Amino acid sequence: MKLQDGRPTDLTGRLPKEIRVYDFLDTLNISYQRVDHEAAMTMEACEEIxxxxxxxTSICKNLFLCNRQAxxxxxxxxPGNKPFKTKELSAQIGSSRLSFAKPEFMEQYLDIxxxxxxxxxLMNDIxxxxxxxxxxxxxxKEYFGCHPCVNTSSLKFKTTDLIERIIPALEHTPQIVTLG
Known part of the structure; x- marks a missing residue:
């Protein structure tokens, strides 16, 4: 595994949703690095990455959640090493019992x-x-790490770019929460 600058030069075999991420970042003139790797399904599998x-770099768990009524x-x-406590988050965002959303909602709204x-x-959540x-x-952390909508590559870019440029371009206002 090797950290490389920007998008892959050869897009053969890359899924359209991954290519759309590179196009999106390039349109915003975001400087980023990428590492290609075997499919990483768990936080443990991400340790080498x-x-x-x-x-x-902030490597985080990305949890797709919903309320009881979906x-x-x-x-x-x-953060990947921080335990997730549903009750604590529910109280902060004023939502009734949270749980993991079904994969079909993840595909429907986020195309992942x-x-x-x-x-x-979130670029797919129009x-x-x-x-x-x-x-x-x-x-x-100075840098933020995430997948480009596939788990066979990981990206790294400045956290300030995430907050000041990427999230506003995604048109999703974040809510900052404090979890123990």
Whole structure:
């Protein structure tokens, strides 16, 4: 695994949703690095990838959640080593019991599948059905790491670019949360 600058030169075999992420970042003139790797389905599988991305990079769990009625949907970015407590988050956002949303909602709203959940999927949420939630600790590192809507590559870019340029272009106002 090797960290490379920008989009792949050869797009053969890349899915359209991944290419759309590179197009989106390039349109915004975001400087980013990329590492290609085997499919990473769990945080444990991401450990080697995390080392390539570097210590100054926030590697997060991306949790796709919904309320009990499956009428409100949330994408939570939380540090990979931080435990997720549903009750704590529910109280902060004023939502009744949260649970993991079904994969079909993930595909419907974000055009991503389990194991590939990423903030970049919000570019596909044109109906704005998903509320972005970011744990405050994500913002403390200089760089942010995420998948380009597939779990066979990982991206690294400045956290300031995420907050000041990428999220506004995604047209999703984040809610910052504090989770223990």
């Amino acid at each position: 995390d080392q390539v991305l570097g210590d100054n 009428t409100d949907f949330y994408l939570l970015l939380i 599948t389990p194991g590939s959940v990423s903030v970049m999927g 109906e704005h059905k998903v509320q972005l939630l970011i744990d405050e600790d994500i913002l403390k």
